[in-house]
Amino acid sequence: MDNVSPIAPRPASDVASWDGEADVVVVGFGCAGASAAIEAAKGGASVLIIERAGAGGGASAMAGGEIYLGGGTPLQKACGFDDTPQAMYDFLAAATGPAPNEAKLSVYCERSVEHFHWLVGCGVEFKPSFYPTPCWEPPTDDGLVYTGGENAWPFCEIAPPAPRGHVPRIAGKRLMERSGGWELMRHLTAAAEARGVQVRTDSRVERLVVEASGEVVGVCGRSFGEGFAVRARRGVVLASGGFAANADMIALHAPAVAGQMLLGTDGDDGTSIRMGQGLGAQVARLEAAEAALPSVPLLVYPSILVDRFGQRFINEDTYCGRIGQAAVFHHDARCTLVLDEEIFESVPEADRWGARPTCVAGSVAELEQEMGFPDGSLQATVGLYNAHAARGEDPVFHKRAEFLRPLKAPFGAIDLGGLPYAVFTLGGLVTTVDGEVVGPGGRPLPGLYAAGRATSGIPSWGYASGTSLGDGTFFGRRAGRAAAKRP
């Protein structure tokens, strides 16, 4: 058995006895699995979540916690922003392509306000205040933030911009440690418990169990060295995440991000995807991944980013996860931030996340030479940028005027080429809007559902912060509901 191939199901006839059973069995206790469990239980099903770690949370609990919601949520309104499902759709269709998932986007945007209320109903609190400073995640307890470059080119011309990053309020927030994702999982866990959802931890699901008819009727796996098999009377929901922790799968399917840094847990090993494949499930976009630029927006926005040829390639004031994808997929992950002392000093040291100039120089020519850029290349780039910036314009990449100022001596450069991009995968199982896993003939595989990063979903290629917690919870709910209803 290798670590990368489809996983064949186990015939039900091979299972001598079941170690447990439930109407709906959910694999993985991150936000998708929790949401599936809550809704399945609400639909009258007995539910068992099987989690390989010692407790729930997964990658969701490590997240900053932005949840991509919009279309006019109470939080958006309270902060004075207008939004519509159409504007939200238009932005996401442009930002998540190429080839956005139109069917999922439609229902996701249409029902986003309802989903906001559902989250609130689970106990999640959003403070009605907007955090305006460019950031990866708000250091404050403010509830609303821009997370996808909605107000930057080209999106600001495609759809009326509105912030859609909804951040759960958390007491004692500690960035990168205990943040909105942790808080989201705390509430979803409590909501699941309140609904009577059972949880089996320290148990690794390894195979689906399937009847000769092809119907999925359970899962089997291993816990502390002992095999177990659990029967699912109505359905199994796969929600154990993507495959960024599986280096072999990354090498095969998403080599552009090979060697970068995992953003997630070692449970993100692609097991859900591989179990689906073994049953003939369709997969999509396995090459796709989010790759966070290893810098902070406050430094990036007023500076210029150049590739190894000394050329700019994007407006630096867009979402830094979008910049990271552009850098990794289209520019060899070799880019350099070119700035000046004034920009560097304008960012408080605590907010620089340890960034230090690789090189400082009194002239661009000197910087160019010391950084090893091709002769004249950086000078041409900075010359053009500065000439435009002096007029408050960026006709090439359309950075907003508020972040435009000619760079001036002393200059500096921060080489991002050697720094790791934080990555997670976006491709996975193809599912219907109800979470059914699509198999041969385009038909749902009977009894099999999936949600979260085990599936190809809202961020089908392009990413915006909050779309993973967003589509994980949203389509997790729908998968749980559909599984509970199955006769």
Place this chain on the structure above:
Amino acid sequence: MDNVSPIAPRPASDVASWDGEADVVVVGFGCAGASAAIEAAKGGASVLIIERAGAGGGASAMAGGEIYLGGGTPLQKACGFDDTPQAMYDFLAAATGPAPNEAKLSVYCERSVEHFHWLVGCGVEFKPSFYPTPCWEPPTDDGLVYTGGENAWPFCEIAPPAPRGHVPRIAGKRLMERSGGWELMRHLTAAAEARGVQVRTDSRVERLVVEASGEVVGVCGRSFGEGFAVRARRGVVLASGGFAANADMIALHAPAVAGQMLLGTDGDDGTSIRMGQGLGAQVARLEAAEAALPSVPLLVYPSILVDRFGQRFINEDTYCGRIGQAAVFHHDARCTLVLDEEIFESVPEADRWGARPTCVAGSVAELEQEMGFPDGSLQATVGLYNAHAARGEDPVFHKRAEFLRPLKAPFGAIDLGGLPYAVFTLGGLVTTVDGEVVGPGGRPLPGLYAAGRATSGIPSWGYASGTSLGDGTFFGRRAGRAAAKRP
């Protein structure tokens, strides 16, 4: 049943009677299928090829006919070029990545000279002469040509360059109509016939037939509206090509090339891949495609190519299929050739393939404005290029000195943005070096083999002309041999 999902196999128990049988059944009569059939027959097997068109040939017969061979073939030696398997490997490993298929590359390079002799043994003739002019395919009957940018940066620094495009000699060659690929298929067809291979045309294979044990024992399909089922005593070889003719599969898996022009036949509909998936086969790199730049090397090499931001992005003297991939995957397929009158006039009209300037201008500033480039962008690019070219240098993208000359008035631009790129897909079934289709647990699916563009092979992502006919024939042979040997 949709057009894009995995295709479930048909249980053998459902097949009441067989309409034919052979030891080895080959699906698709292009170069991979033909080579598999020849070698299976040579191995003692009775062989039946099933082809959906009225005759064999497929996309292979439409190809210019370059076959990527090297490591010191008699043709290379006769033309005065030194080459080694290692140099060939080093080039391909660099050119076909990210994530080249190392296992396949090793055996492909090690045994390339032997494969040359096999092709000659099938009747293919190579004229021992080198065609030096940059081209998509030689208009002459010369046998050897550069087809991958081996002598251009960065490859010329990675491995000793040698031309490896081996072009079958053909009487009455007609470019784009009856060329080396046609001739290759003529010889492979004759060789197959001479070995007693049977061919069933006008028959579309729709499903694999599988025993309850999972063993593939045949195929079934449709011919003039009538169903048929054919038994395969030893194995089935899937060789019906990629999926560039299937718009739905392109939209799902390879959206970067959606809307471009098919290079192939309408048989390239992904059926082989989908039948494999339905059995739990592993797939890889479905996002990958070759995309030929819609221009001719003679015009491109001495000019500059810029993206929509007016910036160069590659050395214009590399393989134009490589430039096409860069343009489509990394630069929105929106690029423009910027040249001058002298370059344009230096290319005979017949060799321009209809190219005409979109715009001519007396200055770069005027050209920039008329073509709608951002203010100053093209001027900066041409300024830097010209300053370097005047010294015979291109320190940014490393174009060779022989193609460097400052552009001068009158200037011209050819907008390639609206022109179609000729595309075919590169992703597909994962196979071992012996053509076994890899399924659950990393184990071969018993009785199932594949070759050619139905598989992910030598051009795993990056392309060089000749790697499709090359790996189709090479791994087709190995698949046929392995299938024939199966007990």
